[in-house]
Amino acid sequence: MTAPAPRLTDRKRAAILEAAVAEFRQAGYDATSMDRVAASAGVSKRTVYNHFPSKDALFAQILQQLLQRAVASPELAYRPDRPLRPQLLELVQQKLRLLHDEDFIELVRVAIAAIIPSPERAQEMFARMGDKEEGLTVWIRAAAADGRLKTQDPRFASMLLQGMIKGFAFWPQITMGQPVLTAAQRDQVANTATDMFLAHFAAE
Structure with missing residues (x-):
């Protein structure tokens, strides 16, 4: 039996994290913004904030x-x-x-x-x-x-x-x-x- 496909919200969260990793590595912490992460992930800034209330929280999740x-x-x-x-x-x-x-x-x-x-x-x-x-x-x-x-x-x-x-x-x-x-x-x-x-x- 095949595993169920990830929900849309889970896929968006994964895309945000993947995009954030690339942005933090390329631009550093200070130069990375939630706008850049949203654009790189192909989602709205509101969607990013729905998953992560701040840049600190997003970065902490990546490290974790x-x-x-x-x-x-x-x-x-x-x-x-x-x-x-x-x-x-x-x-x-x-x-x-x-x-x-x-x-x-x-x-x-x-x-x-x-x-x-x-x-x-x-x-x-x-x-x-x-x-x-x-x-x-x-x-x-x-x-x-x-x-x-x-x-x-x-x-x-x-x-x-x-x-x-x-x-x-x-x-x-x-x-x-x-x-x-x-x-x-x-x-x-x-x-x-x-x-x-x-x-x-x-x-x-």
């Missing part, structure tokens, strides 16, 4: 969708019956796949340019990003509770590991426009970060 798409992989739960290294390596590789999404990287660049004058907006955006990283903290907490990692602060340990990853696969791309990592570079970062983390935190 990118984050949801980027973390679409299932959560990797801690397994007491498996060696630590392959489990952690798989988690790190999953994180690197998220950061390999060029749409995500480009729109985060736009977002950071938009939020620099607004600390409140910055805190909200990075809080959302932080929520999506909780899976790694949960894994570290479970491994520590099982006596296989030595840390009293799983969140701190998680942030250290994420800092190693983002130092190669996020901040250079965001702040200096460097290309996303190649497969070989991602493999090198994943293996080295995993080994460095376990060298310090793995219980003897």
Whole structure:
């Protein structure tokens, strides 16, 4: 049985989001207007406002969708019956796949340019990003509770590991426009970060 076709309102909403992504990437946050988005989507400005009450709300929805798409992989739960290294390596590789999404990287660049004058907006955006990283903290907490990692602060340990990853696969791309990592570079970062983390935190 075939899936039902999307409703007209759903199709219009999808067209608005697609057009907005293109406009934000091309023109930046400040230069993008709801008029431009409406023209690009082939709908009226009223239709855009019916779906999104403001440009901020529209942009926030785009970021939220990118984050949801980027973390679409299932959560990797801690397994007491498996060696630590392959489990952690798989988690790190999953994180690197998220950061390999060029749409995500480009729109985060736009977002950071938009939020620099607004600390409140910055805190909200990075809080959302932080929520999506909780899976790694949960894994570290479970491994520590099982006596296989030595840390009293799983969140701190998680942030250290994420800092190693983002130092190669996020901040250079965001702040200096460097290309996303190649497969070989991602493999090198994943293996080295995993080994460095376990060298310090793995219980003897």
